[in-house]
Amino acid sequence: MKGRKTNLEGANCGIARSLQIVGDWWTLLIVRDAFRGYQRFGEFQKNLGLAKNILSARLKKLVQEGIFTIEAHPDSPSSPRYVLTPKGEKLYTVLVALWQWGEENCFDLGELDTEMVDRIDGAPIRALQVKADDGRLLGPRDFRLASRPSPADA
Amino acid sequence: MKGRKTNLEGANCGIARSLQIVGDWWTLLIVRDAFRGYQRFGEFQKNLGLAKNILSARLKKLVQEGIFTIEAHPDSPSSPRYVLTPKGEKLYTVLVALWQWGEENCFDLGELDTEMVDRIDGAPIRALQVKADDGRLLGPRDFRLASRPSPADA
DNA sequence: TCGACAGGTTTCAAAATTAAACCGAGGCCT
DNA sequence: AGGCCTCGGTTTAATTTTGAAACCTGTCGA
Numbered sequence: 001m002k003g004r005k006t007n008l009e010g011a012n013c014g015i016a017r018s019l020q021i022v023g024d025w026w027t028l029l030i031v032r033d034a035f036r037g038y039q040r041f042g043e044f045q046k047n048l049g050l051a052k053n054i055l056s057a058r059l060k061k062l063v064q065e066g067i068f069t070i071e072a073h074p075d076s077p078s079s080p081r082y083v084l085t086p087k088g089e090k091l092y093t094v095l096v097a098l099w100q101w102g103e104e105n106c107f108d109l110g111e112l113d114t115e116m117v118d119r120i121d122g123a124p125i126r127a128l129q130v131k132a133d134d135g136r137l138l139g140p141r142d143f144r145l146a147s148r149p150s151p152a153d154a
Numbered sequence: 155m156k157g158r159k160t161n162l163e164g165a166n167c168g169i170a171r172s173l174q175i176v177g178d179w180w181t182l183l184i185v186r187d188a189f190r191g192y193q194r195f196g197e198f199q200k201n202l203g204l205a206k207n208i209l210s211a212r213l214k215k216l217v218q219e220g221i222f223t224i225e226a227h228p229d230s231p232s233s234p235r236y237v238l239t240p241k242g243e244k245l246y247t248v249l250v251a252l253w254q255w256g257e258e259n260c261f262d263l264g265e266l267d268t269e270m271v272d273r274i275d276g277a278p279i280r281a282l283q284v285k286a287d288d289g290r291l292l293g294p295r296d297f298r299l300a301s302r303p304s305p306a307d308a
Numbered sequence: 309t310c311g312a313c314a315g316g317t318t319t320c321a322a323a324a325t326t327a328a329a330c331c332g333a334g335g336c337c338t
Numbered sequence: 339a340g341g342c343c344t345c346g347g348t349t350t351a352a353t354t355t356t357g358a359a360a361c362c363t364g365t366c367g368a
Contacts, residue, residue, distance in 0.1 A: 013253065014254065016186075018256035019256075020260075024179065025178065028169065028173060032169050035295075052346080057324095079346075094251040097252075098248055098251075101248055104244065112168070117298060118286045118292065130246065130279060140243035143250075143271060144190070145269070179356090199315090207318080
């Protein structure tokens with residue numbers, strides 16, 4: 001991420017900014033596991049199978065960025081728990097988008113063995129839809145990235 | 155991505171699969187630029203400021219994965235154009251999710267200078283919402299990843 | 309024919325990732 | 339109390355990936 005920093009530091013668009021934080025190999029998988037209920041270092045490490053030093057670095061960054069907070073649990077005071085902040089929890093839309101795209105485009109038939117379901121009734125979740133302000137459905141070519149008038153305009 | 159391959163190759167969930175393809179530093183930015191209308195190697199390279207060898211490798215992979223196709227344009231037969239496939243175009247939901255999260259969580263006030271708008275009327279786009287099968291709005295804690303019954307079940 | 313340019317590939321140094329060894333603080337068992 | 343185990347990391351050294359810059363090749367226009 002050497003040149004990346006230089007390039008995207010003053011990134012102009014939200015996509016680039018998001019990717020600065022969650023755009024690497026492991027981060028979104030860590031967040032995914034957090035949604036699954038994992039909280040402890042060892043849980044993430046064992047489940048994802050990534051090197052401990054990398055996990056350590058990622059968690060450190062994610063805490064810095066306000067995605068996780070560290071909470072020391074009364075039960076085992078020496079084992080910190082990594083808990084999603086509201087900012088972190090809002091990433092669920094991104095996860096759902098990735099999940100749906102992956103499920104639709106990246107599996108052979110019968111290969112898929114997990115799915116994201118309604119916690120309450122176990123029913124499937126609707127495909128995300130991009131909609132215009134007035135409710136019209138927008139396809140992949142119906143939007144564009146526009147520059148805002150000027151920084152000092154509003 | 156050494157260990158990553160080993161770990162996620164037989165990845166069980168759609169999120170992991172997606173990230174195998176688009177989960178690196180540059181790929182989604184390339185796709186973003188493709189939605190902006192960029193098609194040529196030099197356009198991507200100049201706009202993103204990434205090294206040519208890296209861009210070359212990414213585009214090669216993306217073509218392999220069926221995100222882009224190469225089309226030789228009648229105008230300039232020697233300059234290939236990289237064009238999104240339907241599979242690639244479906245990534246727009248992911249981009250929108252990242253964009254909205256980034257816009258909401260990664261900018262200081264007044265810092266944001268681009269926005270994603272309706273191509274037709276320039277109006278803003280609605281925030282993506284995760285909804286249950288029956289239309290209920292689902293928050294970040296209202297879904298879970300469940301294992302499917304069995305690979306050879308349906 | 310000359311030079312310029314687009315679209316890469318090659319080369320080599322710098323940075324990130326990895327696995328594995330190590331370490332300190334608690335628990336737990338005896 | 340002593341010994342051993344686990345958890346949560348850090349350190350170290352080898353491997354991979356990345357990045358910048360040089361280089362190559364085919365096309366184009368003058």
